Amino acid sequence: MRSIETSVTFPLSSVKPLEGLSAYRAYCLDATRHAIAGGGRRRDRSPVSGARLEPFGIVEGLAYLRDPENGSLFLADLPDAEAWAGLLKRVVRFRHSPEAFHADLAQSRTDHVYAPKLEWIQETLRLQQMRRPRLLEVMTAPSRLTPLLVESRAFAEVLSVEEMALAHPTETASGAVVPAHAAVLLESLDRVDDPEALLRGVAHRLEDGGLLFVTALVASGFDLAVLGVQNRYLYPPDRANCFSVRGLEALIRRMGFVPLEVSTPGVLDVSVVHAHLAHEPSIPLSSFERQLMEADEEVRAAFQTFLQQQGFSSFARIVARRHA
Amino acid sequence: MRCLVFGFGYMGKIRCQVLQRHPAVREIIVVEPDVRVRARPEGAIPTSFLLPSDPIPWDTADAVFICTPNHLTTQLCVEALTRCGRVFCEKPPGRDWDDFCRIEEAARATPGHLLVFGFNHRMHPSVQSAKALIGRGGLGDILYMKGTYGKSGGMAYPQNWRAKPELAGGGILLDQGIHMLDLFQLFLGPLRPTDALLRDAFWGCGLEDNAFVLLQSEQGIPAFLHSSGTLWKHTFHLEIGCRDGYLIATGLLSKTGSYGRERLVIGKRQFEDETLALGNPREEIVHFDRDESWDREVSEFLAAIQERRPATHGTLEEAKRVMQIIRDVYAMAGRRLVQEPR
Numbered sequence: 001m002r003s004i005e006t007s008v009t010f011p012l013s014s015v016k017p018l019e020g021l022s023a024y025r026a027y028c029l030d031a032t033r034h035a036i037a038g039g040g041r042r043r044d045r046s047p048v049s050g051a052r053l054e055p056f057g058i059v060e061g062l063a064y065l066r067d068p069e070n071g072s073l074f075l076a077d078l079p080d081a082e083a084w085a086g087l088l089k090r091v092v093r094f095r096h097s098p099e100a101f102h103a104d105l106a107q108s109r110t111d112h113v114y115a116p117k118l119e120w121i122q123e124t125l126r127l128q129q130m131r132r133p134r135l136l137e138v139m140t141a142p143s144r145l146t147p148l149l150v151e152s153r154a155f156a157e158v159l160s161v162e163e164m165a166l167a168h169p170t171e172t173a174s175g176a177v178v179p180a181h182a183a184v185l186l187e188s189l190d191r192v193d194d195p196e197a198l199l200r201g202v203a204h205r206l207e208d209g210g211l212l213f214v215t216a217l218v219a220s221g222f223d224l225a226v227l228g229v230q231n232r233y234l235y236p237p238d239r240a241n242c243f244s245v246r247g248l249e250a251l252i253r254r255m256g257f258v259p260l261e262v263s264t265p266g267v268l269d270v271s272v273v274h275a276h277l278a279h280e281p282s283i284p285l286s287s288f289e290r291q292l293m294e295a296d297e298e299v300r301a302a303f304q305t306f307l308q309q310q311g312f313s314s315f316a317r318i319v320a321r322r323h324a
Numbered sequence: 325m326r327c328l329v330f331g332f333g334y335m336g337k338i339r340c341q342v343l344q345r346h347p348a349v350r351e352i353i354v355v356e357p358d359v360r361v362r363a364r365p366e367g368a369i370p371t372s373f374l375l376p377s378d379p380i381p382w383d384t385a386d387a388v389f390i391c392t393p394n395h396l397t398t399q400l401c402v403e404a405l406t407r408c409g410r411v412f413c414e415k416p417p418g419r420d421w422d423d424f425c426r427i428e429e430a431a432r433a434t435p436g437h438l439l440v441f442g443f444n445h446r447m448h449p450s451v452q453s454a455k456a457l458i459g460r461g462g463l464g465d466i467l468y469m470k471g472t473y474g475k476s477g478g479m480a481y482p483q484n485w486r487a488k489p490e491l492a493g494g495g496i497l498l499d500q501g502i503h504m505l506d507l508f509q510l511f512l513g514p515l516r517p518t519d520a521l522l523r524d525a526f527w528g529c530g531l532e533d534n535a536f537v538l539l540q541s542e543q544g545i546p547a548f549l550h551s552s553g554t555l556w557k558h559t560f561h562l563e564i565g566c567r568d569g570y571l572i573a574t575g576l577l578s579k580t581g582s583y584g585r586e587r588l589v590i591g592k593r594q595f596e597d598e599t600l601a602l603g604n605p606r607e608e609i610v611h612f613d614r615d616e617s618w619d620r621e622v623s624e625f626l627a628a629i630q631e632r633r634p635a636t637h638g639t640l641e642e643a644k645r646v647m648q649i650i651r652d653v654y655a656m657a658g659r660r661l662v663q664e665p666r
Contacts, residue, residue: 001614002449007607123590127456265608309611 004263004317005308008116009301012271014108018232018279020101025235027094029060032075032236035087036062040079047196048072048247048254057229062236064229072247073219075240084193085164087237088140096142110144118148121184121213124261124319125154128211132156133181136205138163138188138198145186163188166201179207185214189248191238199255208324212257214317220244221314222269222307226289227276245316257320265308266315270300325349325386325626328408330400332356332373335414335442336391338579340365342622343389348630355380382407387629390414394498395491398423401439402430409434412625414442416502417643419493421651424644431640440625440638443646445503446510447617447637450573450588453610454564457571457590458511464567466511469547471504471562474555475582477527481553487529495531497522498650501551505537505646507562508549512541514645520653526554537653558582569593569605577615586612 012018046053046067053065056073063076078084095102102109125133135155137146140163149158159180183202189195202212217233218224219242224231234242243251249262274293276283285293292303307313325348329336332354343349344367352371355378356362362373374380388404390397390413398418404411405427418424431439445451457463474496477487485491486499509515517539522532533553540546552559560583562573569592575584587609594605621638628635 001612002453003611003613005609005611007609123457123462126461127453129456 001259002261002263003309003311004120004261004265005305006116006265006267008112009267010108010112012268012275015105015112015268016233017101017105018272018275020104021232024095024100024102025232027100028091028235028238029062031087031090031094032062035079035083035237036077038079038083040077040083042077043074046070046072046074046247047194047241048243048251059229059235064234064242067244067247070247070250071219071244073234073242075236078193078240081164081168081193084237085162085168088164088191091237092140092142106144110148114145114148117145117184117186117215118152118154120317121182122152122154124211124213125182128260130181130211133211134159134178136161136180136183136202138166138183138185138202140164140191145184149184161205163192163198166205167192167194167198169201177205180205180210181207182211182213185212187215187217187238189214189243189251190216190241191236193240195241195251196255199252199257203256203322206322208322210322211260212252212318212320212322214248214252214320216243216248216316216318217314218243218245218248218264218316219314220246220312221264221266221316222312223272223276224314225312226273226285227283230276230280230283231272232276233272243316245311248316248318252318252320256323258323259318259320261317261319262311263308263317264311264313264315265317266313267304267308268315269307269313270304272314274300325629326351326353326381326384327387327389328380328382328385328404329354329389329391330356330396330404331391331393332358332361333391333393336389337365338618339389339391339412339622340371341367342618344369344371345619346622346626348626353381353385386410387412387626393485393491394419394493395485398426401427405430405434405437405439409437410629411438412440412442412622415506415643416494416498416650417441417647419491419498420654421647423493424647428640428644438625438628438635439640440621440628440635441640441643442621443503443506443638443642444617444621445507445576447620448573448576448586448615449612449617450575450586450610451507451510451562453588454562454571454573455511458564458566463569463571463590463592466545467565467567468545469508469511469562469564471508471548472550472552472555473500473504473560474550474552475500475558476556477533477553481527482529487527487531489530492531494650494654495522495524495529495535496533496553497535497537497551497653500553501535501537501549502646502650504549504551504562505539505649506642508539508547509642509645511564512545512547513543515539515541515547515649517649517653517656520656522653522657532657535653537649539649558584560584567593577612577617586615588612 049069056064056066137160519538521536523534535551537549564571572589575586577586591607
């Protein structure tokens with residue numbers, strides 16, 4: 001198995017500025033509260049281990065629970081699948097509107113968020129000697145990745161499929177389909193209501209030996225571990241599930257995939273904590289964490305590299321092969 | 325399959341461990357003169373030990389592994405080719421060019437033979453990944469290669485057979501540098517040495533403990549090797565400069581871990597139009613945590629036997645090319661080994 005670190009750096013403000021997050025975050029939280037108010041279910045068992053979930057904390061009135069076996073976090077209450085699918089669509093629409101920060105940073109996010117992911121996928125395909133595969137892109141439309149995938153000409157075909165449709169297939173949609181050679185899920189497992197069902201659906205659409213590309217924000221990463229529920233990047237529906245690296249890997253294995261790469265090549269953990277501290281100086285940090293945040297840029301960069309190398313950054317990437 | 329393993333030293337033990345894991349292997353017979361080193365490898369496959377003076381069950385062996393010191397390799401390899409025909413031989417393929425020629429002659433005289441030499445570094449994950457990324461893999465054609473491979477020898481080195489010219493045949497270049505030469509040729513095709521300097525700088529055993537070799541491919545691409553028995557910090561460092569970037573493979577997933585964590589740095593060429601700091605392009609570093617090179621190498625050899633097909637790596641031709649380089653380097657240096665005054 002391999003893991004990857006990177007020397008690429010970019011500022012937090014170029015992809016997801018803390019100060020610009022407020023409107024989008026508030027919309028997401030309101031929309032989630034509204035969806036849940038219509039009724040639904042409470043998760044009491046972990047989708048990863050089956051263990052009984054423990055209380056973790058409250059994010060603006062919405063409870064998060066924790067898997068005691070691997071530290072993964074889960075939004076406690078979920079509406080039914082149809083309502084959740086509608087919620088994801090509304091949120092994506094808002095994300096693409098001028099009111100959210102994403103619109104102003106579209107080019108920067110393409111350069112720093114999506115283009116490197118495309119490069120990662122292409123390099124992995126080369127290493128696995130897979131040429132021009134049929135690629136299944138799992139997303140909630142519209143996806144900024146889709147045009148990049150198509151324009152790259154690296155794939156024989158790009159099939160874009162809605163996460164919720166894959167996790168909850170209908171009778172009419174479950175007919176025979178040509179299997180894909182690879183599937184990409186950029187933070188899909190973070191936001192889908194049933195990650196196990198989504199992976200089952202993906203496995204069903206992948207050929208034997210097909211590759212699975214997953215990215216996720218992980219609770220075991222530095223900024224999420226340090227800030228907990230005070231981390232303003234932890235909110236539903238985008239982060240209805242916030243796995244630990246161990247939890248994510250375990251789930252992927254349990255669903256019949258063999259990991260080839262497990263990496264945390266994140267570059268923003270230290271910046272995220274730093275930005276939170278600037279925003280709210282009274283945020284409770286240990287004296288060691290405070291020392292780190294007050295250290296010069298060189299020390300902070302070295303620490304970020306350490307987080308990458310040791311699997312402690314909060315941005316995780318996994319490549320796995322479907323069992324032949 | 326019934327496998328005969330000659331030698332139960334460092335390499336013999338590794339091969340036995342790998343054979344224990346292989347689904348086609350039914351029995352392992354180890355031929356080892358030193359009864360003190362006998363220890364049954366972990367695993368369910370029956371393993372027995374013979375002395376070299378015992379009758380050797382050549383006729384019932386499906387495959388022979390030769391894991392002996394260099395002075396025994398050639399004679400055993402020739403005999404194994406003649407009496408079994410399916411031979412896996414550790415590197416180097418003989419102590420010198422003459423030894424190699426004897427092996428080659430025996431191979432040519434054995435129709436349908438399968439002879440593979442142990443160049444497992446080709447199978448290391450960092451090397452395999454590098455191979456996939458050069459050329460049309462994204463980094464473009466190779467401009468140059470540089471390799472440093474070395475170890476410290478250790479206190480008992482002067483007593484080791486590797487330090488005795490009559491047993492080893494060559495110094496660190498033949499012992500360890502041969503792997504790097506094989507890797508150079510994996511990427512660049514046939515090479516010829518253009519300059520070389522050999523030194524017996526520290527150990528004073530009459531064999532080179534440092535070799536500096538400059539080579540050139542048929543397309544004129546240069547490669548430089550530093551092979552050393554005086555690298556007090558064990559080092560494996562392979563640098564491949566390409567038109568559109570570079571690759572640096574460092575560390576090796578060895579049993580002791582002394583060469584460090586195996587990793588591959590992937591750098592992309594970036595000029596001023598792409599980066600603020602010219603000469604400091606962005607890099608990705610891939611870390612590997614599993615060495616499957618031994619298993620893959622043996623699996624490929626046993627698969628070739630079962631499928632009655634030629635081997636895909638470690639072939640006689642590849643071994644010949646690397647031994648030609650070593651022959652030429654030794655000739656170039658005229659065996660005028662530079663020894664430090666003591």
